[in-house]
Structures are given as C-alpha cells and as structure tokens.
Amino acid sequence: MTQASESQAALVGGPQVVPFAKDRPTPRVAPAGRPRVIAVANQKGGVGKTTTAINLGTALAAIGEQVLIVDLDPQGNASTGLGIERRSRRTSTYDVLTGAAPMRAAALATAVPKLWIAPSTLDLSGLELEIGQERDRAFRLRNALRDINNATADPAFTYVLVDCPPSLNLITINAMAAADSILVPLQCEFFALEGLSQLLKTVEQVKTTLNPELSIHGIVLTMYDSRNNLANQVVADVRQFMGRKVYDTVIPRNVRISEAPSYGKPVLVYDLKCVGSEAYLRLATEIIQRERELKAS
Ligand SMILES: Nc1ncnc2c1ncn2[C@@H]1O[C@H](COP(=O)(O)OP(=O)(O)OP(=O)(O)O)[C@@H](O)[C@H]1O
Numbered sequence: 001m002t003q004a005s006e007s008q009a010a011l012v013g014g015p016q017v018v019p020f021a022k023d024r025p026t027p028r029v030a031p032a033g034r035p036r037v038i039a040v041a042n043q044k045g046g047v048g049k050t051t052t053a054i055n056l057g058t059a060l061a062a063i064g065e066q067v068l069i070v071d072l073d074p075q076g077n078a079s080t081g082l083g084i085e086r087r088s089r090r091t092s093t094y095d096v097l098t099g100a101a102p103m104r105a106a107a108l109a110t111a112v113p114k115l116w117i118a119p120s121t122l123d124l125s126g127l128e129l130e131i132g133q134e135r136d137r138a139f140r141l142r143n144a145l146r147d148i149n150n151a152t153a154d155p156a157f158t159y160v161l162v163d164c165p166p167s168l169n170l171i172t173i174n175a176m177a178a179a180d181s182i183l184v185p186l187q188c189e190f191f192a193l194e195g196l197s198q199l200l201k202t203v204e205q206v207k208t209t210l211n212p213e214l215s216i217h218g219i220v221l222t223m224y225d226s227r228n229n230l231a232n233q234v235v236a237d238v239r240q241f242m243g244r245k246v247y248d249t250v251i252p253r254n255v256r257i258s259e260a261p262s263y264g265k266p267v268l269v270y271d272l273k274c275v276g277s278e279a280y281l282r283l284a285t286e287i288i289q290r291e292r293e294l295k296a297s
C-alpha cells in the first residue's frame with residue numbers, strides 16, 4: 001500500500017467512513033489541567049522523531065514541566081532509549097489503545113525527574129487488525145488522554161509528547177486526532193522535503209475530519225552537519241518553503257546524541273555539555289516561547 005492510500009485507509013477504514021458527527025467524541029473542553037499534546041511525526045524513517053521526543057521531553061522536564069512521552073512505535077525505541085527494559089513493560093500503549101488499560105496504568109517514571117513514559121511493545125503492530133473496524137478507532141488515544149489529569153492524578157502532566165512510527169497508519173492518525181499540534185523533525189539531507197507535502201496533506205485531512213484544532217507546531221531540522229555544503233542548501237530551501245514554521249534551533253549531527261540511547265539515557269543526562277544537549281535545551285525554550293505566543297494570540 002502506498003503511504004497516501006495507507007493514511008486514507010486509516011482515516012476511512014474501508015467502506016465505513018469514520019467522521020460522522022454523531023460518532024465523534026464530545027468536543028474537547030480545555031480544563032485548566034489539560035496537558036498540551038504534541039505529536040512528533042514524519043512518515044519518513046530515521047529522521048530523528050524518537051531522538052527528538054526523548055530529548056525534548058527531557059529538556060522540558062529539566063525546565064520544570066511534567067512530561068509524559070507516549071511511545072506509539074511498535075519498535076519501542078523511545079522506551080529503550082529511556083532505559084525501560086522489555087520485561088518492565090507490563091502495561092503498554094497497545095493495552096491503552098485496545099481499551100484494556102487506562103493511560104495512567106501504562107505510565108512509568110523514568111530516571112529523569114518529571115519525565116514519564118508509556119512504553120510500547122511489538123503488540124502494537126497488530127493494532128489495526130484489533131480495532132480497525134471499530135467506530136472510534138481513530139480516537140483511542142484522544143479518549144485515553146482526556147482524563148489523564150483528573151483530580152486525584154499525580155503528577156498533573158503539562159506536556160504529552162507522542163512518538164509516532166514511520167508511517168501514516170492508524171497509529172499516527174490516532175496521534176494526530178489526539179494532538180493539539182504536530183512537531184515535524186526533518187533530516188538535513190537532499191530528500192528532506194520529499195514526503196513533507198504528503199504529511200501536510202494528511203494533517204489537513206485530519207483537520208477537516210477528525211480534529212479541527214490541529215496545527216503544525218513547527219519543523220525542526222535535525223542531523224545538521226555544517227561541513228556538508230548540501231546541508232546548508234537544505235536548510236535554506238526548507239526555510240523558504242515553510243517560513244516561520246521552521247524553528248530557529250537546528251539540531252546538529254552529534255555523536256553523543258547517537259551514543260546516548262545505547263546507555264538507556266537521554267543525551268542531556270549522558271553528556272549535558274555536548275552540542276546536542278545544548279541544541280535540545282534551546283529547542284525546548286523555543287517551544288515554550290511559541291506556546292506563549294499561541295496562548296496570547
Ligand atoms: N542529531 C543527531 N546526531 C547524530 N545521530 C542522530 C541524531 N539524531 C538522531 N540520530 C541517530 O539517527 C538514528 C535515527 O534517529 P531516530 O531513531 O530518532 O529517528 P526516527 O525518526 O525516530 O526513526 P524511525 O522512523 O525508525 O522511528 C538513530 O540511530 C539516532 O541515534
């Protein structure tokens with residue numbers, strides 16, 4: 001299946017079209033305690049989605065936010081990268097999306113203060129088979145997050161970052177239907193813009209059918225190597241094409257970033273002073289700033 005037809009199928013799920021008004025969950029009221037939900041998405045593989053979810057989550061926690069990372073990739077790289085062993089993943093995002101457990105039951109504290117993760121397992125690759133015919137199949141994550149900060153919940157999360165798989169399938173559609181906004185990592189390589197228009201088209205489809213409030217939070221350029229002339233051209237092209245949507249912060253290619261997951265640590269914990277950690281801290285500051293501007297507008 002092509003990526004376009006895959007996302008199409010996830011949206012409509014075969015013959016019965018999902019977004020009838022009566023099938024929608026009740027509109028999302030925004031109680032003071034609701035966290036901001038940001039989906040880290042790009043159907044291209046290996047562009048830095050998981051690295052960004054882990055390290056942005058850590059940076060946000062370091063500046064005082066209460067952060068939950070939701071690992072929605074059956075590969076489970078975000079869970080592994082945060083040191084969550086497979087045998088500790090007793091309740092996973094698969095259990096949450098199939099309705100077997102609430103999100104709070106899946107959330108595990110990490111070694112980083114204020115940073116939690118709902119881990120994933122390979123079971124998640126069977127989600128489509130399991131719930132693909134259900135009417136609310138696209139809203140499972142949204143529903144699971146609705147009451148996450150109920151009165152007795154501790155901690156009250158202020159940010160939820162959803163690490164998406166490299167696909168525009170039902171899992172990613174769930175993330176987009178649940179999110180306030182999308183953060184798109186783009187690798188500084190020749191084909192960076194390829195696939196972006198498909199992603200933007202899917203975001204538009206989700207906006208018109210499942211989640212009218214969805215927006216693009218921003219695009220973060222990753223794995224930038226200043227010695228590579230092409231990388232500079234890619235940065236210029238992406239900025240020209242996407243304008244202010246591109247964050248000022250560019251994440252450099254940095255060996256410490258790639259080493260950190262094998263120690264089960266975010267790079268900010270593995271080597272706080274390296275250029276990769278500094279970049280993710282700057283990105284977190286920029287994101288908070290953008291949030292303030294959004295709230296003010
Ligand atoms: N800034 C960086 N510098 C060096 N290596 C990086 C950087 N960002 C990511 N990597 C490495 O590139 C690889 C892909 O990154 P990552 O897993 O975050 O991408 P992804 O988009 O989540 O991939 P997938 O689509 O498979 O989920 C990993 O080995 C990661 O450690």
Ligand SMILES: [Mg+2]
Pocket residue numbers: 049050051073077163164165
């Ligand atoms: Mg990943």
